Amino acid sequence: MTTPSLNHSSSILIVGAGTWGCSTALHLVRRGYTDVTILDPYPVPSPIAAGNDVNKIMEHKELKGPDSDARSIAFATCTRAALDGWKNDPVFKPYFHETGFIVSGNTPEIVQHIKEEDIDTSQGDFIALETADDFRKTMPPGVLTGDFPGWKGWFSHKGAGWIHARKAMVSAYTEAKRLGANFITGTPHGNVVALVYGKGDVIGARTADGVIHRADRTILAAGAGSDRLLDFKKQLRPTAWTLSHIQMTAEECQLYRNLPVLFNVAKGFFMEPDEDEHQLKICDEHPGYCNFIRDPHSPDELKSIPFARKQIPLEAEARAREFLRDTMPHLAERPFVFARICWDADTPDRAFLIDRHPNHPSLLVAVGGSGNGAMQMPTIGGFIVDALEGELVNELKDVVRWRPDLAVNRDWKSTQNRFGGPNRMMDFQDVKEDGWTQIGELSK
Template sequence: MTNPTLDHDSSILIVGAGTWGCSTALHLARRGYREVRVLDPFVVPSPIAAGNDVNKIMEHKEFKENYQDAKAIAVATFSRAALKGWKTDPVFTPYFHETGFILAASDPGLIAYLKKEEIDPMQADFQNLQTPSEFRSTMLSGVLTGEFPGWRGWVSYKDAGWIHARKGIISAATEAQRLGVNFITGSPQGHVIELVYQDGDVKGAKTADGKLHLADHTILAAGAGSDQLLDFEKQLRPTAWTISHIKLTPEEARRYRNLPVLYNPGMGFFIEPDEDKHELKICDEHPGYCNFVADWQRPGEERSKPFAKEQIPLEAEARARRFLQDTMPHLADRPLSFARICWDADTVDRRFLIDRHPDYTSLVVAVGGSGNGAMQMPSIGGFIVDALEGKLQDEVRDVIRWRPQLAINRDWYATQNRHGGRHEVMNLQDIKDDEWTCFQ
C-alpha cells in the first residue's frame, strides 16, 4: 500500500495527551501543520499519564566511538536529542535541573553488571564512589546519613539530573495550543473508546459521546492504554511502578535543593524535593507490577490492564523505607504524604515502538516508553512526526519499527533485565484490599 497524501492542510488526529502526545502536537504545529486535534479523557496533565509527575530522571547515554550495538546507538540518538531540547528549547529549559546522577548498587553481581554494561561503554566523566564517606560527600552535610552497606557506585555531574515532567507537559500543551492545535479533553468528549475503520484503514476515532473524529492521519500515543484500542500482537505490556513522597519542612527543602539523583537499580532512587509542595520523591525498584485480566482480543489469554490508584502496595512502601535506611535513615520512618502507581508500556525489547502501521497506512503508532519515555519530552514528537513523514533516520528506524515477530512467544512475566524487589514481575490481582497504603 502507498501512504496517504500528507501536506500541511492534512487533518491529523492524536489519541492521547500525555508526554508523547503533547510533544507530537507541538512538533506538528512547529512544522506548519494546521489541522491538528488531540483527544484525551483528562485535562492536561492527565492524572494517569506516566509523565504527570513532579520529577523524572534525565540521563544522557553517549557511548564510546567503537561501540557498535545498534540498540544502544538508538538510545544515544534519542537521549542526545532530548538533552539538547532540555538545554536549548525555551518551552522546556525552565524544567531541566542538571544536578548530576549517581548510579550505584549494593549487590556484588549488580555492581559488576553496571560497570560492564553501563559505565565502561559510556563516555561520561564518572567518578568512583567506594566508601560511605564518598557517597555522603556528594551532597550537603546531613542529607546522606546512611551507612551505605556494601554500596559501590559512580557519579557524574554533566548532562544528567532531573526534569519537572508535569510542568514540561503543561508547557508543551500550552505552546501547541498557542500555535493552533485543538485539544479536546475530558470525558465524554475527549474519551476515545475505539478507532474508526473505513475501507480497510484507520480513519480517526470515536469518543464516548458518540462523536466520530475523522482525520487523514491518526497518531496513537495513548501510553499504557494504547493496547486497549489496537491489537499490538503482544508487543506492549502495560507495567506499573510505585511512587511515594514524604513531606519535608521548608528549611529541609532548601537544604535538599540541587541534589544529584541517587539511583540504585536494585533498591530504589530519590530526586530532590518538589519546590512547590516540599515533597521528596522516593521510588522502590522492582521489575514491575502488572494487572492481569482476561484478554478481550484473545479468549483464554490474559493481558495487563492499567488502572489509576493513588496508593501503593504496602510491600512497595516497605522497600522504599529499606532504601532510605541505607541512605537517609533520619527520614526512613517519616509518614508518606502521597503515593501512586505509575503506568508505562513495555515493548518486548524495551525499545520504543514508533512506526506507520503495516496494515493501516493512515495510522502511526507512538508507544512503548518502557520506563524511559518522559525524559524524551522535548524531542520525541519530532521523531514521531518524522515517522509520519517517512523521514526517520536510519540509526533508529529499524530499532523502533513494528516488530510483532519478537513477541510471538512473549513471556508476560519476563523481568526484562530489571532488578530489585522480589526479582519478579508481580500481579496487582494478588494484592488484597488491606495490603495497600492508606492516607487520611
C-alpha cells in the same frame, strides 16, 4: 489502498495528550501543520499519564565504543537530542535541573552489570564511589546519613539530573495550543473508545459521546492505554511502578536543593524536593507490576489492564523505607503524604515503537516508552513527526519498527533486565485490598 498525500493542511488526529502526545502536537504545529487535534479522557496533565509527576530522571547515556548494538545507538540518538532540547528549547529549558546523577548497586553482581552496561570512564566524567563516605560527600552534610551497606556506584556531573515532568508537559501543551493545536479533553468528549476504520484503513477515532473524529492521519500515543484500542500482537505490556512522597519543611528543602539524583538499580531513587509542595519523592525499584486478567477476546491469554490508584502496595512502602534506611535513616519512618502507581508500556526489547501500521497506512503508532519515555519529551515528538513524514533517521528506523516477530511466545513475566524487590514481575491481582497503603484515608 490509497493513502491521501500528507501536507501541512492534512488533518491529523492524536489519540493521547500525555508526554508523547503533547510533544507530538507541539512539533506538528511548529512545522506548520494547521489541522491538529488531540483527544484525551482527562485534562492536561492527565492524572494517569506517566509524565504527570514532579520529577523524572534525565540521564544521557554515551555509547560504549564502536561495537554498540543498534538499540543502544538508537537510544543514545534519542537522549542526545532530548538533552539538547532540555538545555536549549525555551519551552522545556526551565524544567531541566542538571544536578548530576549517581548510579549504584548493592551487590557485586549488580555493580558489575552497571559497569559493563552503563559506565565508560573514557567518555564520561564518572567518579567512582567505593565507600559510604564517598556517597555522603556527594551531598551536603546531613542529607545522606546512612551506612550504604554494600553500595558501590559512579557519580556523573554533566548531562544528567532531573526534569519537572508535569510542568514541562503543561508547557508543551500550552505552547502547542497557542500555535493552533486543538485539544479536546475530558469525558465523554475526549475519551476515545475505538479507532474508526474505512476501506481497510484507519480514518479517525470515536469518542464516548458518539462523535467520530475523522482525520487523514491518526497517531496513537495513548501510552499504557494504547493496548485497549489496537491489537499490538503482544508488543506492549502495560507495566506499573510505585512512588511515594515525604513532606519536608522549608528549612529541609533548602538543605536538599540542587542534589544529584541518587539511583540504586535494585533499591530505588530520590531527587530533590519539589519547590511547590516541599515534598521529597521516593521510588522503590523493582521489575514492575502488571494487572493480569484473562483477555475476554482470547480467554487463554493474559492481558495487563492499567488502572489508576493513589495508593501503593504495603510491600512497596516497605521497600521504599528500606531504601531510606540505607541512605537517609533520619527520614525512614516519616509518614508518606502521597503515593500512586505509575503506568508505562514495555515493548519486548524495551526499544520504542514508532511506526506506521503495516495494514493501516494512515495509522502511526507512537508507544512503548518502556520506562524511558518522559525524559524524551522535548524531541520525541519530532521523531514521531519524522516517522509520519517517512523521514525517520536510519539510526532509529529499524529499531523502533513494528516488530511482532520479537513478541512471538512472549514471556509476560520477564523482568526485562530490571532488578530489585523480589527480582520478578509482580501482579496487582495478588495484592489484597488490605495490602494497600491508606495515605490520607484514615483521617477522612
